[in-house]
Amino acid sequence: MAQPAPAPPHAPAPAPSVPDPDARWLAAVMHTAFFLLLGSSLARFLLRHPGEPRTPWIIALSICLALLYVLGPALGTRSTPHRLAWLILTVTTWGVLVVLAPSFAWCAVPLFYTGLRTLPARAALFLVAVLTAFVVAAQLQLAGGFDPNLLFAPPAWAAVASAVFLYMQRQTARQRALIDDLIRTRRELAATERREGTLAERQRLSMEIHDTLAQGLSSQQMLLQAAERLWDTDPARARTHVRTAESITERGLAEARRFVHDLAPADLADGGGLAQALRALAERESDAGLTVRFHAEGGPVPLPDRASSALLRIAQGALANVREHARATTAALTLTHLDDQVVLDIADDGRGFTPPRDTEPVTGVRGHGLPAIRARAAQLGGTLTIESAPGEGTVLSVSIPLETPLSASPALPSPPANPLEPPS
Secondary structure (H helix, E strand, O other): OOOOOOOOOOOOOOOOOOOOHHHHHHHHHHHHHHHHHHHHHHHHHHHHOOOOOOHHHHHHHHHHHHHHHHHHHHHOOOOOHHHHHHHHHHHHHHHHHHHHOHHHHHHHHHHHHHHHHHOOHHHHHHHHHHHHHHHHHHHHHHHOOOOHHHHHHHHHHHHHHHHHHHHHHHHHHHHHHHHHHHHHHHHHHHHHHHHHHHHHHHHHHHHHHHHHHHHHHHHHHHHHHHHHHHOOOOHHHHHHHHHHHHHHHHHHHHHHHHHHHOOOOHHHOOOOHHHHHHHHHHHHHOOOOOEEEEEEEOOOOOOOHHHHHHHHHHHHHHHHHHHHHHOOOEEEEEEEEOOOEEEEEEEEOOOOOOOOOOOOOOOOOOOOHHHHHHHHHHHOOOEEEEEEOOOOOEEEEEEEEOOOOOOOOOOOOOOOOOOOOOOO
16 A cells, blocks of 8 residues: 655644734624623613513523523634534524514624624525524514615625625635745745755865864874884884874864864964964974975954954865875965955965866865865955966965955855866
8 A cells, every 4th residue: 555655854834823813802892782782672672562471581582692692702713513503592592582572683783793703604694694684574573564775774784794704804814824824934944044054064164174184184194104114214204204193183183172162273272363373384284295384474464263264274275285186395375464355375386287167067086175265265255366287386376355244155165076186
């Protein structure tokens, strides 16, 4: 047997029905009108027909009708079996009263409203027609003869009142449906924004981990492998590699603790600014195989934390690519403070590559690399410029405008492979 399809996950819950605040005072007006009409009809009968044999019956039926009408609100307004039984008994009691005393006919006005609220449209219109017939017959009996006004005025009034009520009821239903749609759409949009924010944060964290912990682990692996190869032939150099790996491990541990604290780069936690962090990075990345120099130009300008963090991550990722792919012997970090922007240049004398166009897809499995650098620059309203050719080294230049609002965060592109890796 085929199983029913499961409900889609995260389906928005239907909006709860909100009670109409105007229905309460409208019901209070109708109840007050009913008891006024019932009391005035009984008073009129007692004044016009004192001491008649039917008077006790009229009084008893009036009390019974009043008690029944008081019981109505306790049964609600929905078309339940108890509510329908109550409505039939109330209308029947009123009909007997009208037959015995036509002056009770105008108590039908609140009963119109009750029937229209309780019954479906066709059943409510049928009840209104029956009540109107009783009203017309009672008024003609009270008049003592034919009166066209009494014959046609009650049906016309009942038709207008019923049409207006049904029209307003349908308009209210349409408005409620529209409000439910708007609430459901708002919830769906909020859920979509939360999902997009979660994905963007995951993308950002993946780039953060790639540029710090992953690159550190990769460097440690390379250093430990080199130490293992040199352990018997050159113990001093092997121990140097091990100490360098230990230093990288210490920095990785600091980065991991910083992720837990506030995800800010550990090099910026000391408050020395971006220039000091880049200088420390250059010293840390320099070893026997690669020499990294740092140079700052222009007066230091205070940068937002997001800009400093992004530029430091860009430098870390770029130097990791230089070490892993470029086969360079020297690299240079240059931080330039201009009046309206800050520029970070990363240059190396490696084997270079052919830079892809911005719209050209890059395939492979080598991590984030150049697309991550471009995405970080775009998040801050900046640009990335690449100058490279096979055999001529590479220069990456990232410029960040200082006047661009740094709160804007465009969607991050999917991280393709590292374009600094030459084709195999």
